[in-house]
Amino acid sequence: MDKSEDAKTPMGVNEKLSKDKSGESVDEKLYRGMIESLLYLTASRPDICMAVGVCARYQAKPKMSHLLAVKRIIKYVKRTVNLGIYFTKDTTKELMGFYDADWAGSLDDRRSTSGGCFFMGNNMISWHNKKQNSVSLSTAEAEYIALGSCCTQLMWMKHMAADYGMTSNSILIYCDNESAINIAKNLVQHSRTKHIDIRHHFIRELVEEKLIVVDHVSTEFQLADLFTKPLDFNRFVSLRKAIGVCEI
Numbered sequence: 001m002d003k004s005e006d007a008k009t010p011m012g013v014n015e016k017l018s019k020d021k022s023g024e025s026v027d028e029k030l031y032r033g034m035i036e037s038l039l040y041l042t043a044s045r046p047d048i049c050m051a052v053g054v055c056a057r058y059q060a061k062p063k064m065s066h067l068l069a070v071k072r073i074i075k076y077v078k079r080t081v082n083l084g085i086y087f088t089k090d091t092t093k094e095l096m097g098f099y100d101a102d103w104a105g106s107l108d109d110r111r112s113t114s115g116g117c118f119f120m121g122n123n124m125i126s127w128h129n130k131k132q133n134s135v136s137l138s139t140a141e142a143e144y145i146a147l148g149s150c151c152t153q154l155m156w157m158k159h160m161a162a163d164y165g166m167t168s169n170s171i172l173i174y175c176d177n178e179s180a181i182n183i184a185k186n187l188v189q190h191s192r193t194k195h196i197d198i199r200h201h202f203i204r205e206l207v208e209e210k211l212i213v214v215d216h217v218s219t220e221f222q223l224a225d226l227f228t229k230p231l232d233f234n235r236f237v238s239l240r241k242a243i244g245v246c247e248i
Contacts, residue, residue: 010051023063091121100224115227140179
């Protein structure tokens with residue numbers, strides 16, 4: 001691996017991992033050890049969160065294709081070892097979030113992946129990437145479920161901030177899917193959303209009580225893309241900079 005070229009991104013834009021049942025098996029202990037180290041690193045390197053999250057799904061029976069994907073992440077980290085998260089001192093205490101979903105992105109079970117990043121003022125202080133627990137029938141449904149995860153995280157952060165005497169106004173959440181926004185605002189027919197699990201509909205209560213405001217953002221400025229799908233080099237670097245990951 002030392003002699004190979006450094007990777008410019010953690011995961012190739014067309015790279016799609018699966019269980020690869022016919023692939024060559026690799027040492028599970030070695031693979032899990034590499035994943036464990038990378039998961040620890042995601043605490044300070046959110047730019048590898050998505051790639052590590054995908055590779056972590058295959059710790060039970062890892063194949064050579066999975067190991068090569070992990071090695072690419074390590075090559076990327078080696079290339080960008082001087083990067084870290086930059087926090088500014090002068091900023092507001094307002095909470096804000098971006099969320100997105102990669103609809104049916106898993107080749108194994110066609111489940112979608114939720115991803116999001118959360119800010120206090122100009123500083124990103126939390127992020128996540130997680131495969132959803134159920135199959136979504138549409139992009140709007142996948143993004144609506146992702147919105148539920150985003151709301152849960154931001155409300156927890158709001159209560160945590162309140163414990164330290166910090167108050168905030170309505171939490172602004174950005175989404176690039178108009179249909180998901182309309183579902184959250186209860187602007188679509190009930191029959192079209194009746195099949196969505198009731199536990200996700202607490203979002204509507206938060207919107208009605210003005211605890212959160214869901215607003216549209218163009219795909220170009222959707223920061224959560226970094227946590228849901230592989231990106232080409234230029235867009236990856238642009239979003240990486242936008243979330244505050246830079247040379248330290």
